[in-house]
Amino acid sequence: MSTFPHTRKSKLGYDTEQVDEFLQSARRAYDGDTPDAPALTAADIRHTAFGMEKGGYSTTHVDAALERLEDAFSAREREVARAAKGEAALFDEARTTAQVILNRLDRPIGNRFDRASIFTYGYNRSDVDRFAARLTRYFQDGKPMSVEEVRTVTFRPQRGGYKEIQVDLLLDGVTDVMLAVR
Known part of the structure; x- marks a missing residue:
């Protein structure tokens, strides 16, 4: 079976x-x-x-x-x-990680992440920036968002788009924070 x-x-x-x-x-x-x-x-x-x-x-x-x-x-x-650490320490760590994420998302639209070479593909900057705005509303305004949405988000490819590894690492951080505060 x-x-x-x-x-x-x-x-x-x-x-x-x-x-x-x-x-x-x-x-x-x-x-x-x-x-x-x-x-x-x-x-x-x-x-x-x-x-x-x-x-x-x-x-x-x-x-x-x-x-x-x-x-x-x-x-x-x-x-x-x-x-091992206590509830307060865990939330402090999650809060610190969330602030690092927000600092990245606060960068100017189109420049939040390094760009891939014009000869290679990265994530579509507009797609990523649009999702970044949703993440900002989640962290700053408490707008509902599920871990599932973060795990399954997809971005179109774009020559010279955002470097995928940087965007993926940020999304991993978001997932970690969301799981930590469940």
Whole structure:
């Protein structure tokens, strides 16, 4: 029996063997009841990638499962940190990270991140700036936004657009803050 639904044989999906191996490893890490249990964090799960194969697992279903897994690891990490540092210290860290994010987002539109070379693609600056405005309203005005929206946002490619790594790191920081204050 399959862990997830498969795509049609002619369509690409995630490599089933890689997904199954990762989930077994994640289970051992979460249970932590064996000496060979791997160290795994919520951030590790967020950055997990799988190869593609025809007839593989449905990317939508696997991605949703990874998000739930990340939430579970994040909740446990918060509890461990809360016990070690205390609630106030955790919120201070989240507040500090949120301020760093806001400082970046406060930069002029079109110049919030470094640009990719004119010969390479980056994220569309207008798309990123539009989402940055939403993030600013979330942090400053308390406008509702879900972790899911941050995790699934996509930006069109653009020659000379914003460098993807910088935007992705900021989005990781936003996700960390949102998970920390749940």
